[in-house]
Amino acid sequence: xxxxxxxxxxxxxxxxxxxxxxxxxxxxxxxxxxxxxxxxxxxxxxxxxxxxxxxxxxxxxxxxxxxxxxxxxxxxxxxxxxxxxxxxxxxxxxxxxxxxxxxxxxxxxxxxxxxxxxxxxxxxxxxxxxxxxxxxxxxxxxxxxxxxxxxxxxxxxxxxxxxxxxxxxxxxxxxxxxxxxxxxxxxxxxxxxxxxxxxxxxxxxxxxxxxxxxxxxxxxxxxxxxxxxxxxxxxxxxxxxxxxxxxxxxxxxxxxxxxxxxxxxxxxxxxxxxxxxxxxxxxxxxxxxxxxxxxxxxxxxxxxxxxxxxxxxxxxxxxxxxxxxxxxxxxxxxxxxxxxxxxxxxxxxxxxxxxxxxxxxxxxxxxxxxxxxxxxxxxxxxxxxxxxxxxxxxxxxxxxxxxxxxxxxxxxxxxxxxxxxxxxxxxxxxxxxxxxxxxxxxxxxxxxxxxxxxxxxxxxxxxxxxxxxxxxxxxxxxxxxxxxxxxxxxxxxxxxxxxxxxxxxxxxxxxxxxxxxxxxxxxxxxxxxxxxxxxxxxxxxxxxxxxxxxxxxxxxxxxxxxxxxxxxxxxxxxxxxxxxxxxxxxxxxxxxx
Ligand code: ADP
Numbered sequence: 001x002x003x004x005x006x007x008x009x010x011x012x013x014x015x016x017x018x019x020x021x022x023x024x025x026x027x028x029x030x031x032x033x034x035x036x037x038x039x040x041x042x043x044x045x046x047x048x049x050x051x052x053x054x055x056x057x058x059x060x061x062x063x064x065x066x067x068x069x070x071x072x073x074x075x076x077x078x079x080x081x082x083x084x085x086x087x088x089x090x091x092x093x094x095x096x097x098x099x100x101x102x103x104x105x106x107x108x109x110x111x112x113x114x115x116x117x118x119x120x121x122x123x124x125x126x127x128x129x130x131x132x133x134x135x136x137x138x139x140x141x142x143x144x145x146x147x148x149x150x151x152x153x154x155x156x157x158x159x160x161x162x163x164x165x166x167x168x169x170x171x172x173x174x175x176x177x178x179x180x181x182x183x184x185x186x187x188x189x190x191x192x193x194x195x196x197x198x199x200x201x202x203x204x205x206x207x208x209x210x211x212x213x214x215x216x217x218x219x220x221x222x223x224x225x226x227x228x229x230x231x232x233x234x235x236x237x238x239x240x241x242x243x244x245x246x247x248x249x250x251x252x253x254x255x256x257x258x259x260x261x262x263x264x265x266x267x268x269x270x271x272x273x274x275x276x277x278x279x280x281x282x283x284x285x286x287x288x289x290x291x292x293x294x295x296x297x298x299x300x301x302x303x304x305x306x307x308x309x310x311x312x313x314x315x316x317x318x319x320x321x322x323x324x325x326x327x328x329x330x331x332x333x334x335x336x337x338x339x340x341x342x343x344x345x346x347x348x349x350x351x352x353x354x355x356x357x358x359x360x361x362x363x364x365x366x367x368x369x370x371x372x373x374x375x376x377x378x379x380x381x382x383x384x385x386x387x388x389x390x391x392x393x394x395x396x397x398x399x400x401x402x403x404x405x406x407x408x409x410x411x412x413x414x415x416x417x418x419x420x421x422x423x424x425x426x427x428x429x430x431x432x433x434x435x436x437x438x439x440x441x442x443x444x445x446x447x448x449x450x451x452x453x454x455x456x457x458x459x460x461x462x463x464x465x466x467x468x469x470x471x472x473x474x475x476x477x478x479x480x481x482x483x484x485x486x487x488x489x490x491x492x493x494x495x496x497x498x499x500x501x502x503x504x505x506x507x508x509x510x511x512x513x514x515x516x517x518x519x520x521x522x523x524x525x526x527x528x529x530x531x532x533x534x535x536x537x538x539x540x541x542x543x544x545x546x547x548x549x550x551x552x553x554x555x556x557x558x559x560x561x562x563x564x565x566x567x568x569x570x571x572x573x574x575x576x577x578x579x580x581x582x583x584x585x586x587x588x589x590x591x592x593x
Contacts, residue, residue: 009038010046035047045078051072068100072097081117084120090282091117093391108139112339113137130162134171136155143340144178154173169208170206173208176198176202180195196219210251220258224266226560227265236258250285253279254279257279259275273303273307276303294320295357295418297317301317301320317365347430380434384435393400395420395421426556433558441569445486449482449484454488455478462500465497469503474509475511480593491588494562496525499529499557500529501554502553507530508523512524519592520590527584532578537577541561543557545561563588570591573588
C-alpha cells in the first residue's frame with residue numbers, strides 16, 4: 001500500500017493527492033511513508049510535492065492554519081521556481097490554502113504569482129488549465145468577499161471559458177453559482193433563474209447529488225423572489241430530501257439560509273426568522289466566516305424589521321456592522337485593490353510590449369514581401385519584354401517563309417506554318433495578359449469613378465462585336481465608387497466580353513445590375529450564354545484556366561484572373577452562379593463609399 005516500493009513515487013504522490021481530494025484521514029500515514037522513500041531517493045521534486053501534501057492535509061482535514069502554512073513554507077525550497085510548471089503549482093496551492101483560512105491578501109498575492117508563472121507555460125495540460133480556471137474563479141470570489149467593486153466579471157468569465165473548454169462540469173457549476181449570485185444582487189431574477197435551472201440540470205446529469213440539492217434550494221429561493229410559492233416549495237422539498245439524507249452540515253446551513261431568504265421574499269417573516277436562526281447555528285458550528293455571518297445578520301435585521309420587531313432589528317443591524325468592522329479592515333481591502341491594480345497594469349505593459357514586438361515582426365514581413373513583390377514585378381516585366389522580341393521573330397519569319405515559298409508549299413506544310421503563326425500570336429496574347437496582370441498593382445491611384453461612364457467606354461470598346469452579334473445590353477443606372485478608372489474598365493470589359501463570347505443565343509442578352517448590401521455594392525453581369533459546369537465555378541478564376549479549346553472560343557485564360565485580382569485589391573470578392581436562363585451571373589462586390 002502506502003509504502004509499496006513497486007509503485008513509482010510519482011504514482012504514490014498522485015494517489016495521495018486523490019486521497020486528499022476524498023478527505024481520507026489516513027492519508028497522513030501514506031504521506032509519511034512516501035516522504036521517507038523520497039528522502040532516501042533524494043528526489044527533491046517529490047519531497048516538495050509531499051510537503052505540500054502535508055500542508056493540504058492540515059488545511060483540508062485538520063483545519064490547522066499554522067501547521068498548514070508551516071509545511072507550505074518548508075516545501076518552498078524544494079520547488080525549482082525557474083520552472084513555470086513547478087512554480088505555478090506551488091503558488092496556486094498556497095493561494096488556495098491561504099484562501100481557505102481567509103487570509104485574503106496572502107491568498108491574493110499567491111494567486112497572482114501563480115497566474116504569472118502559469119501564463120508562461122507553453123502548452124498547458126488539462127489539469128493545469130483547470131488549475132488556472134480555479135485560480136481565476138477564486139480570485140473573483142476573493143474580491144466578492146470584500147464587497148468592493150475591485151473586479152468586474154472578467155476573472156469569472158475567464159474561469160468559465162477555461163472550464164467549458166475542458167468540459168469540467170464541477171467547475172462550470174461553481175461558476176454558474178457565482179453568476180447567479182451576481183445576477184441576484186442586480187435584481188435580475190429571471191436571468192438568475194435560467195442559470196440556476198441550467199446549473200441544476202448539469203448537477204443532475206453528472207450525478208452530483210450535493211450540488212443538485214444546493215441548486216434545487218437556490219432555484220426554490222429564486223422562485224420565491226418571483227412570488228411563485230408553489231414552485232418554490234416544490235424545489236425546496238426536493239433539496240430537503242437530498243441534503244438531509246447526507247450529513248454535511250455546511251450544505252444544511254446553506255439550505256436553511258436559502259429557505260429563510262425565500263420565506264422573507266414571500267412575506268412570511270416569522271417563519272423566515274426561525275430558519276435564519278437555524279442557518280446561523282449551523283454556520284457558527286461549521287464555517288463561521290465573517291462573510292457568512294455578516295450576511296445573515298443583515299437579513300435577520302431585515303426580517304425582524306418586517307415583523308415589526310424593531311429592537312431585534314436594531315440588534316442584528318449592530319451585529320452586522322460589528323462583524324464587518326472586525327473582519328474587513330478597510331486598509332486591508334484597499335491594499336488588495338492596489339496590488340490588483342499593479343498586477344493588471346504590469347500585465348497590460350507586458351501585453352503592449354508583446355504587441356510591439358509582433359508589430360515589428362509583421363513590419364519585417366511586409367518589407368520582405370514588398371521586396372519579393374518588386375522582384376516579381378520586375379521579372380514579369382523583363383520576361384514579357386524580352387520574350388516579345390523572339391516571339392515576334394518567329395511570327396515574322398513564318399510569314400516571310402510563307403510568302404517566299406508561295407505556291408511551293410503543299411497544303412500540309414501550309415497548315416504547319418499556320419500553326420507556327422498561331423502559336424506565336426497566342427504567346428503574344430499570353431504575355432500581354434501576364435503584363436496586364438502584373439500591372440494591376442501599379443494602378444494605385446484611387447478616385448471617384450462613375451461606373452456609368454466606365455460602362456459607356458466598355459460599350460464603345462466592344463462596339464464592333466456588339467453590332468455584329470446583335471447583342472442586347474440592359475444596364476441599370478450604376479453608382480459612383482472609389483476606385484481606379486483603368487481597372488474598372490478592365491473589370492467590366494472582361495466580364496462583358498466573356499458574356500458575349502461564351503454565348504450561342506441568337507440574340508445574346510447581357511444585364512448589368514447592382515444592389516447595396518451593408519457597406520458593399522454587389523454587381524452582377526448576367527448572360528444567356530452557354531453556362532458553366534458547377535465543378536469549374538471557382539477554378540476558372542485561376543490563371544490560364546480555360547474550359548474550351550481554342551477552335552471553339554479564342555482566349556488565353558487570363559481575363560478572369562485579372563478580374564479577381566482587381567476586385568480583391570479593392571477589398572471585394574467575385575464569384576459566379578447559374579441563372580434562370582441557363583446562362584451565368586458573374587457577381588462581385590466593391591466597397592460602397
Ligand atoms: P478567356 O476568356 O481568355 O479564356 P477568362 O479568364 O476570361 O479567359 O475565362 C476563363 C474561362 O471561363 C473561359 O475560357 C470560359 O470557359 C469560362 N467563362 C468565362 N466567362 C464565361 C461566361 N460568361 N459564360 C461561360 N463561360 C465563361
